[in-house]
Each structure stands twice: as structure tokens, then as C-alpha cells.
Amino acid sequence: GQNIDQPTEMTATEGAIVQINCTYQTSGFNGLFWYQQHAGEAPTFLSYNVLDGLEEKGRFSSFLSRSKGYSYLLLKELQMKDSASYLCAVSSPSGTYKYIFGTGTRLKVLA
Amino acid sequence: GAVVSQHPSWVICKSGTSVKIECRSLDFQATTMFWYRQFPKQSLMLMATSNEGSKATYEQGVEKDKFLINHASLTLSTLTVTSAHPEDSSFYICSAKTGPGELFFGEGSRLTVL
Numbered sequence: 114g115q116n117i118d119q120p121t122e123m124t125a126t127e128g129a130i131v132q133i134n135c136t137y138q139t140s141g142f143n144g145l146f147w148y149q150q151h152a153g154e155a156p157t158f159l160s161y162n163v164l165d166g167l168e169e170k171g172r173f174s175s176f177l178s179r180s181k182g183y184s185y186l187l188l189k190e191l192q193m194k195d196s197a198s199y200l201c202a203v204s205s206p207s208g209t210y211k212y213i214f215g216t217g218t219r220l221k222v223l224a
Numbered sequence: 225g226a227v228v229s230q231h232p233s234w235v236i237c238k239s240g241t242s243v244k245i246e247c248r249s250l251d252f253q254a255t256t257m258f259w260y261r262q263f264p265k266q267s268l269m270l271m272a273t274s275n276e277g278s279k280a281t282y283e284q285g286v287e288k289d290k291f292l293i294n295h296a297s298l299t300l301s302t303l304t305v306t307s308a309h310p311e312d313s314s315f316y317i318c319s320a321k322t323g324p325g326e327l328f329f330g331e332g333s334r335l336t337v338l
Binding site: 146155157158200212215216217 | 266270
């Protein structure tokens with residue numbers, strides 16, 4: 114079956130670094146995505162990994178290990194506006210490249 | 225990036241009525257669109273994959289007669305919630321992609337059934 118797991122909630126302090134983990138078990142793999150979603154809004158794209166390793170984009174970095182079915186999103190220099198839900202999603206090549214989302218991690222940044 | 229527009233953003237309806245939500249890709253052609261449902265503080269649950277010119281593919285547990293999906297053109301997919309009931313109240317989000325890469329989301333539609 115398809116299974117994507119993330120911690121439900123995390124709390125961190127402004128200016129700190131936080132790592133949000135995601136483990137997955139899917140039938141097929143065609144890439145892993147991280148999205149940010151503020152309450153009541155649609156998700157916005159953060160990063161995409163299809164090969165093993167680290168992808169860096171400003172304050173955000175994402176890591177992938179396909180052999181371990183594991184990814185993490187690293188947020189540096191946390192700001193209050195980073196308080197949001199972070200969704201891990203896997204693209205599964207089932208003909209139409211279906212995207213399956215994880216449970217999401219609600220991050221609260223404290224002053 | 226690509227733009228996906230969803231309408232309406234908010235809709236309130238009476239129990240038993242039907243509601244239609246539109247999803248448009250504004251600057252690209254989307255042969256495939258996805259419809260998600262999201263309950264408060266939960267993640268996105270894929271409801272169905274909408275394919276242009278053919279029937280939608282529904283996820284297990286999603287009633288196809290309840291949630292009618294039509295993808296009549298390369299830029300428009302619609303989701304109709306038929307005979308809506310309070311338990312159908314949710315945040316519905318559509319998405320589209322230009323290829324096997326990034327998924328672009330609409331703004332979402334919040335449905336409240338009284």
C-alpha cells in the first residue's frame with residue numbers, strides 16, 4: 114500500500130533551524146515534493162527531489178534517500194511567517210503520475 | 225510558474241442541493257487534473273484524477289455518483305457535489321501539472337453545507 118509519514122506537530126524558536134522528516138512506502142517513485150500550506154490557503158511549492166542528495170534553495174533545503182524511503186526538509190533562520198503546515202508528497206508513476214500526500218507537519222515558530 | 229484558478233472560493237448551500245466547483249489552468253494545457261479534499265488540520269486526500277476527454281479515476285472510498293467530475297477541455301475541470309450534506313463540508317482543492325514535475329494548486333474552495 115501507499116504510506117507517507119510525518120510528525121504531526123513541531124515547535125521551534127525564531128532564528129533556529131528545524132528539520133521535518135518524511136518517510137514513505139509507495140508503489141513506484143517518481144519524485145518527492147515539499148509544500149508549505151498556511152491555514153485556509155492552498156499549498157505552495159517548496160522543493161522537489163528525484164535523485165538522492167541535498168537540494169538547497171535559500172533558507173530551505175530538502176534531502177532525499179531513495180534506498181531508505183526517507184526525506185527531510187530543513188528550514189534555517191526560522192521566521193514567524195514560517196509557521197504553517199509542511200506537506201511531503203510522493204509522485205507515483207501510475208500512468209498519470211498520481212501524487213500522494215503525507216499527513217502534514219504543523220510547525221509553530223515562537224518568538 | 226503555471227497558474228491554476230479555482231472558483232468559487234467560498235460557497236454556502238442548503239442540504240440536498242448540488243454545488244459545482246470549477247478549476248481552470250490559465251496559461252497551460254492540463255491533460256490531467258487532480259481533486260483533493262482537506263478537513264481541518266488534516267492533509268490533502270486525493271479524491272480523483274480528472275482526465276481530459278475521458279472518465280475520471282476515483283480513489284477507493286470516494287463515491288463517483290456523489291462527486292461528479294467533468295474534464296471537458298484541456299483547461300477546465302469541474303467537480304459537482306451532488307445532493308450535498310453537512311458532512312460534505314470541507315476544503316476542496318484542485319491541482320494540475322504540465323508534466324511529471326511540480327503540481328500547481330488552485331486557491332481552494334471552502335464548502336459549507338447547512
